[in-house]
Amino acid sequence: MLSAFRAALTTPDLRKKILFTLGVVAVYRLGANIPSPGVSYPNVQECLRQVEGSENAGIYSLINLFSGGALLQLSILALGIMPYITASIIIQLLTVVIPRFEALKKEGQSGQNKLTQYTRYLTIALAILQATGIVSLANSGALLGNCPGIIPDDSVFNLAVIVIVMTAGTAIVMWLGEQVTEKGVGNGMSLLIFASIAHRIPAEGMNILNNAGPLVFAGVCVFGLAIIVSVVFVEQGQRRIPVQYAKRMVGRRMYGGTSTYLPLKVNQAGVIPVIFGSSLLYLPDLVARLVGNDGGWFQQFVQTYLVDQSNWLHILLYVALIIFFTYFYVGITFNPEERADEMKKFGGFIPGIRPGRPTAEYLNFVLSRITLPGSLYLGIIAVLPNFFLGVTGSGQNQNFPFGGTAVLIMVGVGLDTVKQIESQLMQRNYEGFLR
Amino acid sequence: MVLALQIVLIVSSVLLVLLILLHRGRGGGLSSLFGGGVQSSLSGSSVAEKNLDRLTLFTAAIWVVSIIGTGLLVKVGA
Numbered sequence: 001m002l003s004a005f006r007a008a009l010t011t012p013d014l015r016k017k018i019l020f021t022l023g024v025v026a027v028y029r030l031g032a033n034i035p036s037p038g039v040s041y042p043n044v045q046e047c048l049r050q051v052e053g054s055e056n057a058g059i060y061s062l063i064n065l066f067s068g069g070a071l072l073q074l075s076i077l078a079l080g081i082m083p084y085i086t087a088s089i090i091i092q093l094l095t096v097v098i099p100r101f102e103a104l105k106k107e108g109q110s111g112q113n114k115l116t117q118y119t120r121y122l123t124i125a126l127a128i129l130q131a132t133g134i135v136s137l138a139n140s141g142a143l144l145g146n147c148p149g150i151i152p153d154d155s156v157f158n159l160a161v162i163v164i165v166m167t168a169g170t171a172i173v174m175w176l177g178e179q180v181t182e183k184g185v186g187n188g189m190s191l192l193i194f195a196s197i198a199h200r201i202p203a204e205g206m207n208i209l210n211n212a213g214p215l216v217f218a219g220v221c222v223f224g225l226a227i228i229v230s231v232v233f234v235e236q237g238q239r240r241i242p243v244q245y246a247k248r249m250v251g252r253r254m255y256g257g258t259s260t261y262l263p264l265k266v267n268q269a270g271v272i273p274v275i276f277g278s279s280l281l282y283l284p285d286l287v288a289r290l291v292g293n294d295g296g297w298f299q300q301f302v303q304t305y306l307v308d309q310s311n312w313l314h315i316l317l318y319v320a321l322i323i324f325f326t327y328f329y330v331g332i333t334f335n336p337e338e339r340a341d342e343m344k345k346f347g348g349f350i351p352g353i354r355p356g357r358p359t360a361e362y363l364n365f366v367l368s369r370i371t372l373p374g375s376l377y378l379g380i381i382a383v384l385p386n387f388f389l390g391v392t393g394s395g396q397n398q399n400f401p402f403g404g405t406a407v408l409i410m411v412g413v414g415l416d417t418v419k420q421i422e423s424q425l426m427q428r429n430y431e432g433f434l435r
Numbered sequence: 436m437v438l439a440l441q442i443v444l445i446v447s448s449v450l451l452v453l454l455i456l457l458h459r460g461r462g463g464g465l466s467s468l469f470g471g472g473v474q475s476s477l478s479g480s481s482v483a484e485k486n487l488d489r490l491t492l493f494t495a496a497i498w499v500v501s502i503i504g505t506g507l508l509v510k511v512g513a
Contacts, residue, residue: 037444037505076502113459124452161441165502168448171455172495178458 007425014185014424021184024176025195031077031172032070032196036165038158039074039138043150048072070196074138074150074162077169079130081193084174087122089276091115096332120174127170131163185424186417194413197406224407227384231411234377237266239370241363246347262343262350264367267374268334271408273325274382277318278405319379326375327368336363381408440505447498454491459484 009015035041071078095101095115104111138150139159151159173192180188209217240261247257284302305313340360349355353362385404 031499034499034502035506037441037502038509041506117459120456124456157441161444164445164448168451168498171452175455175458175491 004422004425008421011425014421017183017185017424018421021180021186021191024180024184024188025191028077028173028176028192029195029199031169032075032080033073034076036074036076036078036162038151038153038162040150040152043152044073047150071134074134075169076165077173078134078166079127079170079173080196081173081177081189083126083130083170084119084123084177084189085275086126086279087119089272089279090122091119092332123174124167124171127167128163131166131170135159135162135166186413186420190409190413191417194410197410227381227407228411231381231407232415234266234374235411235415238263239266239366240264241366242351243343243348244351246349248347262339262363264363264370265374266370267378268367268371269326269329269374269378271378271405271412272329273322273375273378274405274408276325276329277321277382280321281314281318315383318383322379322382323375326378327371330367330371334367336360336367339363378408437505437508440501440508444498444501444505447494447501451491451494451498454487454494458487458491 008018035044070080091101095105101115104114135151136159139154151162174189177188177192180186180191182188184191205217205221208220240263242259242261244259245257248255305311337360340356340363343349343359344355350359350362353359382404
């Protein structure tokens with residue numbers, strides 16, 4: 001393991017890539033701490049201190065998690081990666097609805113590039129919308145729980161400057177992510193999210209240590225480690241369906257005749273269902289706030305059952321949404337009929353099952369059964385931090401570093417990045433990180 | 436003075452967004468986000484892309500400097 005680490009750093013090509021990635025992450029974190037022009041930095045800090053104590057930050061906890069605390073500080077990169085994620089989700093969903101998008105998706109590389117380009121345009125549009133929303137919320141004082149004076153000079157021109165700067169900041173985050181994907185290691189966008197989540201861990205740990213004492217802190221650490229291990233275990237789990245390829249002669253050479261397997265991951269969908277689910281759950285609250293603070297039955301219902309994360313209805317709804325979206329997303333990304341057709345084309349078959357339609361049916365059967373434990377696992381991990389409200393002592397439990405979305409994302413991104421570094425190492429020698 | 440910097444800020448922001456949109460997207464969308472397949476893009480970037488990179492960096496530098504400038508002016512002046 002250590003020798004592999006040294007090998008990664010001594011290979012000049014790889015070292016350059018790793019250093020480039022670290023540099024971009026540093027620039028991103030730096031930008032996330034520069035306040036937007038026209039925002040009063042001392043006032044924001046003062047308000048943040050008030051909010052940390054209360055339970056009001058719950059609504060934006062997910063977005064704040066993705067931006068690594070930049071959102072509530074109203075920094076120049078306040079929106080972070082969220083508009084891009086939303087845009088990708090929308091485009092992904094539209095491929096099911098709009099025939100033209102579906103055709104583009106099937107077209108291969110060039111079609112995919114076009115879809116990416118659409119995603120980028122949509123990202124900018126969403127960034128303008130979200131920036132306007134956040135700036136107007138901050139200006140009225142509702143963003144940080146009735147704390148006025150964040151933007152001292154609230155002329156229209158001044159507010160417009162902030163919106164434009166935040167939009168440009170989103171574009172920069174997108175560009176940084178793409179640069180990492182191109183010239184660095186791993187997927188840039190997910191690495192930036194990783195960095196924003198990971199930088200909170202020491203602070204949250206201190207929080208627990210100060211609030212609950214060393215014994216609880218040690219317990220939480222052990223528990224967190226156990227969760228990480230179990231997440232890695234499930235993430236790596238896959239069902240291997242044996243596939244036999246027929247021998248065939250092309251010219252004088254013999255091809256095929258090998259037996260391989262088709263891997264079906266237990267958790268095929270990754271963390272995307274969790275993100276979908278939590279985005280949908282905080283929508284009603286957003287609507288209730290936009291309608292106004294009149295305290296009607298709708299608002300009371302939302303407040304008691306949906307916002308309060310320790311409420312049983314919230315937990316139940318969250319798990320149900322995650323299970324639904326897991327099936328939905330696996331249905332979008334894995335097409336058994338296509339896979340069966342491909343196998344038939346190259347002369348492959350699953351032993352005991354005829355090629356063509358029976359194979360597709362078999363794959364569908366296995367997939368829908370293997371996804372059930374996968375989705376249950378996702379749901380359980382995601383609601384786990386909701387039971388720890390008493391330990392952390394703050395309302396921002398989604399930010400709790402040892403459970404829920406944070407661990408899922410960190411483990412997923414970490415595994416992916418290590419695998420990529422390893423495949424780079426493989427080009428030079430056969431020793432890697434993962435045995 | 437602040438007004439001039441703000442105008443510079445607006446112009447550079449708009450320019451930055453346009454320049455970044457001109458780039459070829461390499462994100463790969465959501466499928467490769469959060470643990471997609473391992474893929475390596477072997478194709479290098481073209482000359483046009485490299486010049487675009489340089490222009491983007493230049494604009495970004497102006498953008499950052501003007502942001503810090505406005506921040507300092509607000510703090511010292513007002």
